[in-house]
Amino acid sequence: MSEEFDVPDELGFTPAVPDASTDRDDAAPRRPKRRRPGLRRRIAATAVIVGALATMGGAYTLFAGSSGASDSNTPAEMAAKGRQLYETSCITCHGANLQGVPGRGVPLLGVGGAAVYFQVSTGRMPATGQAAEMTRKPAKFDDQQIRELAAFVQSMGGGIDIPTGTLRATTDLGKGGDLFRLNCASCHGMTFKGAPLSAGKAAPSLNEATDLQIYTAMLTGPENMPVFSNNQITPQEKREIVGYIQTIKASQDPGGHGIDRIGPVSEAIVIWVAGVGAIMIIILWIGAKTE
Ligand code: HEC
Ligand code: HEC
Incomplete structure (x- = not known):
């Protein structure tokens, strides 16, 4: 007697399993027996949906949290973290006070967050x-x-910061196209492929550039590219140029090159x-199993 009791107890079993099989299977009428799998199925399906939604919500939060400006960090906290990154990766060429190092790197005082971002x-x-x-x-x-990094450089010398808000306007593609032909096509080409410039330099292809990279390129004029100040090309015109480039690129590339090309919002939709x-597959599977 005592041995029979000890063994299942150690294994964590309760004597309910043999009891249930003898009692319920024989004694219980048929109706409750049919209902139980249905109820169980519904509970299981609900649990799966709740679980899947929670997982997706978590994944989305993670995903959304990793891109874009973080709300939880003040500019001062951002700059302090940026200083640490700067001191390990940039200081040898740009100097401890962003004054530049002769023969290595240019001064960064006043270049602003937009240039760092680009x-x-x-x-x-x-x-x-x-x-x-x-x-x-x-x-x-x-x-x-x-x-x-951008917040750190911005905090040290000011300058043009990273633009925020909508960077793409697609309401007037004709105007965006005109602005592109007038200001950009001579170097980057009408099909954004890029082109050689004088002295062995070249204007690169625009195929990989994101909205923010196009916008900050215009604001900062890297290397041989001219700066397009907001007096020359207004913010609204900049958004129209971005809209034109990105819309034509998307239409030239209907097959797509992976989801990294189509941006965070579309990626969220894909997820x-x-x-x-x-969820549909799991529900169908549970249904098939319990029937
Ligand atoms: C090996 C040396 C080197 C390192 C390391 C380096 N840079 Fe530079 N950086 C340069 C040089 C040289 C230029 C000028 C490039 C040019 O003329 O196009 C430059 C240009 C820049 C510019 C453009 C300045 C302007 O006037 O528009 C920015 C912004 C910049 N660097 C930021 C950084 C940051 C941030 C880091 C660290 C993550 C970094 N650099 C690391 C050498 C370096
Ligand atoms: C005088 C020639 C010239 C003109 C005009 C010009 N660019 Fe550029 N652009 C360049 C060069 C050169 C670079 C490469 C700079 C570098 O490597 O540091 C560049 C780089 C870029 C990049 C970065 C591409 C990448 O993926 O790395 C973008 C985006 C860009 N330009 C957009 C524009 C837009 C938009 C216009 C028009 C408003 C424009 N450019 C006008 C010469 C030009």
């Missing part, structure tokens, strides 16, 4: 050496870190659609 997000900075021309490379820092699809 240079670091396109992988031009941190430079690896004295290349004649800085070219686009995969970025070394994520979006948050780039904004921290959402995939999540709903997964």
Whole structure:
């Protein structure tokens, strides 16, 4: 007797399992037996939906939190974190006080957050050496870190900061096209492929550039590109140029080059659609199993 009791107790079993099989299967009428899987199925399906929605919500929060400016960080906190990144990755060429280092790097006082965003997000900075021309490379820092570096440089010398709000206007593509032909096409080409310039330099392709990179390129005029100040090209005209470039690019490239090309909002939609699809499959599977 005592042995029989000890063994299931140690294993964490309760004697309910053999009891239920003998009692309920024989004694209980048929109706409750049919209802139970239905109820269980409904509870399981609800649990799966709640679980999946929670997971998707979590994934979306993570995703949304990793891009864009963070609300939880004040400019001073951002700048303090940016200083640390600067001291490990930029100081050897640009100097402890952003004064520049002769033969290595130009002064960064007053270049502003927009220039840092453009240079670091396109992988031009941190430079690896004295290349004649800085070219686009995969970025070394994520979006948050780039904004921290920008906040630090901005806090030290001021200048043009990273633009916020809507950067793309698509209501008047004709106007955007005219502005592009007038101001950009001579160097970047009508199809955004880029073109050689004098002295062995070249204007790069615009195919990889994001809205913010196009906008900050215009604001800061990297290397041989002229600066297009807000007096020359108003913010609204800049948005129209961005809208034109991005819309024509999208129409030239209907197959797509992976979801990194279509931007955060579309990526969120892709995650959402995939999540709903997964829920449908799980519900169908539970249904098939319990029938
Ligand atoms: C190996 C040296 C080197 C390192 C490291 C380096 N830079 Fe530079 N940086 C340069 C040089 C050289 C230029 C000028 C490039 C040019 O003429 O196009 C430059 C230009 C820039 C500019 C453009 C300045 C302007 O007037 O528009 C910015 C912004 C910048 N760097 C930021 C950074 C940041 C931020 C880091 C660290 C993440 C960094 N750089 C690391 C060498 C360096
Ligand atoms: C005089 C020639 C010239 C003109 C005009 C010009 N650019 Fe540029 N642009 C350049 C050069 C050169 C670079 C590369 C700078 C570098 O590597 O530091 C560049 C870089 C860029 C980039 C970065 C591309 C990437 O993916 O790295 C963008 C975006 C851009 N230009 C947009 C524009 C827009 C928009 C206009 C018109 C408003 C324009 N440019 C007008 C010469 C020009």
